Amino acid sequence: MAKGIIFTTDILIGIGLLVVFILASFISKPETSQEISFQTNSIEARDIINVLSTLKVSSFSQTPTIKSLIENGTIKKDELNKTILDLIGSFWYSGNKTIASNITKEILENITKKCFSLQTENETIYSSCNFTSKTISVAYALASGYEIGKPVSGYVARAWLTKYRKNTTQIIPFYPEGSGWTGNPLEVTKSFSLPSNITIYNATLFVSLHFGTSKSQAEFQQLLVNGNQKKNNVVWLYLQEASGWYGEVTTAAYGYVDVTNDIQPGNNTIYLKIGTPNYHSHLHPGFRLIVVYSLTQEMQAGSQTFKKRYYFDNVKGNTGAWSMLSFYIPENAKNISAKLHLNLKKVEDSTFYGINTTDIKIYVNSEDPFYYDGVNKGNDEYYCYRLKNYYCYRSLSSARDVILDFDITNKVINGTNVVSVYVNSYGDIHWGDKEAIIYSDPLNDPENSSYVDVSYEIDKPLFLYGEIDLTKEKMFGG
Structure with a gap:
């Protein structure tokens, strides 16, 4: 004679009706025995539904599935006070059916030795055996916040x-x-x-x-x-x-x-x-x-490794061009790497009585130049005063295209970073004759554009699954 328990969840306008059925086959038993068995099963059904709807997740923190979810951060500390009923329901109705089934199996097999099944309408969350009984005992409890195909309200809605x-x-x-x-x-x-x-x-x-x-x-x-x-x-x-x-x-x-x-x-x-x-x-x-x-997105856990390319705008300036690209690295980032790639076009090379003076300057988080292509680091006024003409005291040669690559890892910081690039253009004291270009076309020519590549790691993802x-x-x- 087989005995069993069935849990059924019906969905009525966002309210989950959790019903516990105790099944028994009474074909060979007298009527009195059937009634006693039925009453026993009914009591056990009510006890089990009370366990599911009152005991907290923390009470089952050592069961394999829940323990794993706690250890990987999916179940947070403040969520250990939620009920097992909430946990199973939130997994099931948000599509994580395997997890819901595993939790049900691990908990209920330790509570009852009878056959049991947890069902929702025509779906079975978990069943420990095949039922043939025509007689059942019933217990139920309401669990609010569940609706098929929609997020679970309240607890763990964001997690599943x-x-x-x-x-x-x-x-x-x-x-x-x-x-x-x-x-x-x-x-x-x-x-x-x-x-x-x-x-x-x-x-x-x-x-x-x-x-x-x-x-x-x-x-x-x-x-x-x-x-x-x-x-x-x-x-x-x-x-x-x-x-x-x-x-x-x-x-x-x-x-x-x-x-x-x-x-x-x-x-x-x-x-x-x-x-x-x-x-x-x-x-x-x-x-x-x-x-x-x-935006519709598939759910995934936040990453702990980040790679991001920040493109310069395409800047075409007559008599010079400049741009100040900024980017942010989180305060808790580690293993940071940063590379600067510049594609500069039509750069006019200047000289001062045969001395190669600076036409390209790059700054990285500092007022001191990270790179300059001439002999003078910062004293442009020595060669060029505040005079209103194109050339000051410099002589300009034919324009040239320049490709520059730098590892700027040791210059970047946790927080806001600024990379400034000046081409034939230094404030009020020096500029070129014709156009200069900081080239960038990330949609059609990404690899030849001007950009900063940044990568880093963080200890914990910014957001969990x-x-x-x-x-x-x-x-x-x-």
């Missing part, structure tokens, strides 16, 4: 998702960068890629720059977002004109433009063209694109 759709914010910065003096014009191209499987809800481009005004040439000429002209749609929040000793009236400006209908999943390009007749045009900090979108990483812009300051 297999696929999720999240709303997130991606910030694509333009770096502080610009031209040399008499920069007419400065052209900057930002190329980037967004995930292909996203729905874009909003995209706003914040414009922060310094350009000419009503003089004879090169003002705010072009702002193309994937080929669409947006310069006349900018809402300016700040326009401040100023006149310098050089006589030119220029404008510091800050504004924004809605580009929701212009940004797309996949590859995107933003092209800017500005300038001034005599001053140097440049982008200010705060020039950035903010995109809010939803089932936890979702979200990005949100946080404004600060005035």
Whole structure:
């Protein structure tokens, strides 16, 4: 005569009905014996359902599956106070059926020696034998928060998702960068890629720059977002004109433009063209694109090893080009490595009475140059004073293309890093004659672009399996 227990979970509008059935075959027993056996099974069924719905995960921390989940960090310390019923339910309804089945087997086989089965509607979570009995005993308990195909509310909902759709914010910065003096014009191209499987809800481009005004040439000429002209749609929040000793009236400006209908999943390009007749045009900090979108992703644990390539923008400046690329390395990162690759085009080589003077300068987290290609390290004023002409006291030779590679590992820090590159352009004292380019085309020519490769490790992943990483812009300051 076989006896057994069945646990059944029915889903009614997000409420799990956990039902315990005790099965017994009474074919050869008299009626009194059947009634006694039925009552015994009913009591055991109620006891078992009470165990599942009241005992905490910590009570079964040494069972193989739960122990493994605790050791690898999937079950956290504060989650040990949740019930076994919550644990099994959250695994099962979020698609982790093997784990739910293993936990059920390991716990219930130590509680009862009878055949048992835990079922949900027409699905079996775990069964220890095949049932043939026509008589059952029943006990049940309600477990809120479960609905098939939807996240489990409350406890471990974040830990057991297999696929999720999240709303997130991606910030694509333009770096502080610009031209040399008499920069007419400065052209900057930002190329980037967004995930292909996203729905874009909003995209706003914040414009922060310094350009000419009503003089004879090169003002705010072009702002193309994937080929669409947006310069006349900018809402300016700040326009401040100023006149310098050089006589030119220029404008510091800050504004924004809605580009929701212009940004797309996949590859995107933003092209800017500005300038001034005599001053140097440049982008200010705060020039950035903010995109809010939803994204469906497969669930995975956060990584502990990171490799990231940070591309320079393509900067084409007349009489020189410069850019200040920044990137962040977490405070707890270790085994850090960083490589700098530069593809510089049309660099004019200068000399001072036969002495090779500096035309390329690179700084890494310091006011002292990391690299310079001439004899003078920092005293450009010795060769070139604040005079308004292209050449100062230098002689310029034909333009050349330059490829540079550096290991900058010993210069980077935990926190924010800044790599500054100047080509024929050093503030107010030296610039070239024609255009210079910091080349970058990450979408079509990634390996020949200018970039910084960074890799590092962290002791613990930023988020565990089932936890979702979200990005949100946080404004600060005035």
